[in-house]
Amino acid sequence: MLSFSQFPVPLFFFLSILTLQCLTSIAAKCHMDDESALLAFKSGITSDPSGMLASWKAGTDCCTWSGVACGEDNRVTSLSLSGQPGKNEILSGTISSSLSKLKKLNSLYLYDLKNLTGTPNFLLGLPEIGYVYIENNKLSGRIPTSIGNLTQLVALSFFGNQLTGPIPSSIGQLTQLTQLKLGDNLLTGTIPKTFSKLKSLNYLNLEKNQLSGSIPNFFNSFPELIILRLSYNKFTGNIPTSIATLAPQLRFLELGHNYLTGQIPDFLGKFRALDTLDLSSNKFSRTVPKSFANLTKIFNLDLSRNLLVDPFPILFVKGIESLDLSYNNFHLGTIPSWVTTSPIIYSLKLAKCGIKIKLDDCNPKTTYFYDYIDLSENEISGSPIGWLNKTDFLVGFYASGNKLKFDLEKLRIVQTLKDLDLSRNMIYGKVPKAISGIQKLNLSSNHLCGQLPPTKFGANSFSENNCLCGSPLPPCKA
Ligand SMILES: *[C@@H]1O[C@H](CO)[C@@H](O)[C@H](O)[C@H]1NC(C)=O
Ligand SMILES: *[C@@H]1O[C@H](CO)[C@@H](O)[C@H](O)[C@H]1NC(C)=O
Ligand SMILES: *[C@@H]1O[C@H](CO)[C@@H](O)[C@H](O)[C@H]1NC(C)=O
Ligand SMILES: *[C@@H]1O[C@H](CO)[C@@H](O)[C@H](O)[C@H]1NC(C)=O
Ligand SMILES: *[C@@H]1O[C@H](CO)[C@@H](O)[C@H](O)[C@H]1NC(C)=O
Numbered sequence: 001m002l003s004f005s006q007f008p009v010p011l012f013f014f015l016s017i018l019t020l021q022c023l024t025s026i027a028a029k030c031h032m033d034d035e036s037a038l039l040a041f042k043s044g045i046t047s048d049p050s051g052m053l054a055s056w057k058a059g060t061d062c063c064t065w066s067g068v069a070c071g072e073d074n075r076v077t078s079l080s081l082s083g084q085p086g087k088n089e090i091l092s093g094t095i096s097s098s099l100s101k102l103k104k105l106n107s108l109y110l111y112d113l114k115n116l117t118g119t120p121n122f123l124l125g126l127p128e129i130g131y132v133y134i135e136n137n138k139l140s141g142r143i144p145t146s147i148g149n150l151t152q153l154v155a156l157s158f159f160g161n162q163l164t165g166p167i168p169s170s171i172g173q174l175t176q177l178t179q180l181k182l183g184d185n186l187l188t189g190t191i192p193k194t195f196s197k198l199k200s201l202n203y204l205n206l207e208k209n210q211l212s213g214s215i216p217n218f219f220n221s222f223p224e225l226i227i228l229r230l231s232y233n234k235f236t237g238n239i240p241t242s243i244a245t246l247a248p249q250l251r252f253l254e255l256g257h258n259y260l261t262g263q264i265p266d267f268l269g270k271f272r273a274l275d276t277l278d279l280s281s282n283k284f285s286r287t288v289p290k291s292f293a294n295l296t297k298i299f300n301l302d303l304s305r306n307l308l309v310d311p312f313p314i315l316f317v318k319g320i321e322s323l324d325l326s327y328n329n330f331h332l333g334t335i336p337s338w339v340t341t342s343p344i345i346y347s348l349k350l351a352k353c354g355i356k357i358k359l360d361d362c363n364p365k366t367t368y369f370y371d372y373i374d375l376s377e378n379e380i381s382g383s384p385i386g387w388l389n390k391t392d393f394l395v396g397f398y399a400s401g402n403k404l405k406f407d408l409e410k411l412r413i414v415q416t417l418k419d420l421d422l423s424r425n426m427i428y429g430k431v432p433k434a435i436s437g438i439q440k441l442n443l444s445s446n447h448l449c450g451q452l453p454p455t456k457f458g459a460n461s462f463s464e465n466n467c468l469c470g471s472p473l474p475p476c477k478a
Contacts, residue, residue, distance in 0.1 A: 030062035033101045038047065038062050040098035040257040047092040047115075052081060075104035094118040095139070102123025107131035120144060120158065128152050135181075136160035136409075141446050143182070148173035148195040157181035159205065164188070167211075172197045181205040184227060188212070205229040207254065207325035212236070215255075218421035220245040231256040231278060245293040247271045256280040256302060264308075269294045276300040284327065288312055303328065312336070320346040326351035326374060333357075341366040348367035351398070360405065367391050374398040376421070392416070399423050400442065408432060409447060422446065431455075431468065450474050 012300040035058070042056050056065045063070035071077035077165040079102070083089030095118035105126050105391075110116060111133060119141035123129060130152050139161035147156075148170025150404040155178060156171075163185040171180070172194025180198065183205040189451035190213035193205065201222050207229040214237035217229065225246055243253075244267040251273050260282040268277070269291020277298060284306040290313045295301075299321040308328040319342045325332075331354030339348065340362060346369040355378040363386075370391045376398045383406030384399065402424065407429035414439055415421075417423055423442040441461045459472040469476035 004099075007226055014062060016113040029074040030070070031073070031075050033103070034070075035062045036422060037067065037096075037098045037101035038068065038079075040096045040101075044118075045091050045093035046094040047090070050083075050087065050089045052089060052091060071104065071106075073104075074424060076102050077104055078107045078108040078109075079105065080107070082109065086110065090114045090349065091116050095122065097122040097125075102126065103128070106127055107207060109132070110134045110137060112136045114138070120147075120163070122149060123147070126150070131155045133157040133159075133181075138162055140164070142166075143171075143187075147171060150174065151176070153177055155179040157205075158185060160184040160187055160357065165278050165319075166190075167192055167206075169194045171195065175199065175202060178205040178224070183207040183209065185209055190214075191216055194219065199223070201225055202225045206233065208232040210234060214238075215240050215260075217242045219243045222246065223249075225250060226395075227252040229254045230462055231258070233258055234261060239253070239264070239265055241267075243267075244270070249273055251275045254278040256282070258282055259285065264303075266291050268292070271295065274298050278302045279306065281305040283307060285309075299344075304351075314338065317342075322347035324349035324374075325353055326376075328353070330354055335362055342366070344369060346370055346393075351375065351376040354378065360386060361383050362387065369393065371395045372397075377401040377403065379403060381405060384411070388412055395419065397421075408443075408446075413438070428466075431462070451473070 023270060038056060039058055042053050042106060052220065063067055063074055067079060067081045068076055069078040070230055090307055091113040092115040095116055100122040101136055106128065107130060114136065116137040118139060119410055121144055123132060124144055124146060127150060129150055131154055135157055139158060140163065142165035143163055145168045147168055151173060153174045154176050157179065159181040166189030167182060167187055169192035172192060176200050178200050180201060187209040189211065191211060193216055196218040200223060202224045204225065210233065213236040215235050217240035217244040219240065228250065229252065231254045238261060247270040252275060254276065258279040262287045264279065264284050266289040269289055274295055280302040284310065288308055292313045293316055295318050296318060296326060298317055302324040304324040306328050312330055312332060315338045317338055320339060321344050325340060326349045333354065334357050335346055335350065335355060343366045349373045356378055359380050359382040367387055367390045371393050372395060375428055379402065379425040381403040383404065389412055392414055393416050394414050395416055398421045400421045400423040402425050404425040404427055406427060409425050409429045409432050413432065413434040418439045420438050421442040424445040427448060429445040429448065431443065431448060431452050433453040442455050445464040448465040452462065452468060452470040452473060462468050462473055
């Protein structure tokens with residue numbers, strides 16, 4: 001076989017010319033406007049530690065640059081850059097308004113770049129844009145009032161930025177929208193009534209803003225809506241009656257952390273597809289409707305921190321994954337059997353629910369998946385040793401303000417445990433060495449005794465016990 005060095009010089013020379021010609025003809029593919037628009041974007045980036053834009057070089061075919069895709073006529077149709085959580089994939093700098101020169105751009109994905117600033121105004125120069133996901137960056141300013149001109153938009157997300165001001169009512173003109181995500185910004189004002197024209201919406205996310213006023217009664221306009229997230233705002237008033245029309249298909253209904261009032265509506269029991277219902281931290285009062293018995297498929301139910309009263313209905317759910325009924329005016333007496341029989345439960349929070357059991361008598365079917373258990377402020381006696389014997393992934397256990405009575409040295413403390421609050425019980429024995437892996441600990445007001453193991457916690461994690469001693473408490477008497 002011929003090796004490379006054996007080529008006669010003229011042939012080698014000829015091959016080189018050929019290669020160069022190929023390169024120039026490829027380079028000619030990228031449209032000039034697109035290349036200069038992308039290079040201007042790159043020049044607005046002040047730091048790119050992971051080299052995300054390293055392949056973006058003037059004179060090379062921009063259709064081959066990482067994150068860039070071209071369509072007909074070699075025009076850029078898609079720009080997609082994303083950082084991955086935990087990695088050093090950050091872009092610092094300002095989004096160049098020159099991106100509006102990408103006249104054929106159909107989709108723009110800028111995910112988790114974290115330190116990308118600028119405003120969304122350049123989008124107005126892209127009348128053909130269909131998909132915009134600029135998530136978890138540092139976009140600021142207002143959503144442009146004329147955003148309604150971008151009528152080809154199918155999906156619009158500014159989730160996780162620092163946008164301020166009101167939501168423009170012109171968004172109602174974007175009648176092709178299937179997804180609208182404006183959550184986790186600093187938006188104020190009310191939800192525009194014009195949203196009722198967005199008949200194709202399947203996902204609406206406005207959570208984590210400062211939106212106020214009542215939730216408009218326009219939900220008969222969204223026959224496709226599957227996910228509705230409005231938590232962490234300042235909404236007032238009742239749950240609007242038209243939400244009832246979402247019953248056949250809605251899977252996520254999240255209205256937590258607002259100022260909503262009134263009774264939880266009976267019609268929610270008809271939401272047969274519901275996977276997650278979050279009404280926590282509002283001012284809902286009276287009873288939970290009996291119709292909840294029909295929520296047989298619900299996995300996540302959070303009604304905590306409201307003003308709800310007994311009786312709590314029996315649910316015929318096949319397996320609940322997470323349940324939080326804490327801090328209402330319930331007197332459940334026991335942990336409901338539809339909870340203890342769940343084969344898939346991982347988070348159980350029943351703080352101040354009027355539970356009066358001996359914990360040893362409670363034999364949950366599956367304890368293996370638990371990561372959080374909160375039974376604080378009840379009248380629970382006995383010991384959690386049996387229950388916690390098979391929880392391999394427990395992260396937080398909270399049982400302060402009960403009547404627990406057991407030897408702390410016999411409690412299994414798994415390596416995943418970060419948060420343990422057993423204050424105000426009748427727990428005895430010594431403090432075990434295994435607490436060293438915990439990040440937050442409270443053992444105050446119990447009957448513990450003996451020398452503390454080496455610990456990073458302050459004295460108030462151990463205060464008001466019988467005879468604990470050693471740093472950070474006074475030294476033990478010899
Ligand atoms: C974010 O960008 C600013 C200014 O462009 C810079 O000072 C800062 O160090 C950047 N932060 C990170 C985490 O890269
Ligand atoms: C939006 O569209 C209207 C009507 O077509 C036009 O008058 C207006 O200039 C457009 N606004 C922007 C910012 O392009
Ligand atoms: C559950 O649904 C059935 C059928 O729709 C209905 O007849 C029944 O009354 C419902 N149960 C409750 C407790 O609302
Ligand atoms: C906890 O588990 C260990 C080993 O599986 C077993 O020997 C022990 O009896 C269990 N303790 C309780 C209280 O269930
Ligand atoms: C421990 O709990 C008690 C009462 O439950 C509380 O007053 C105290 O502040 C807590 N201490 C720490 C360190 O969290």
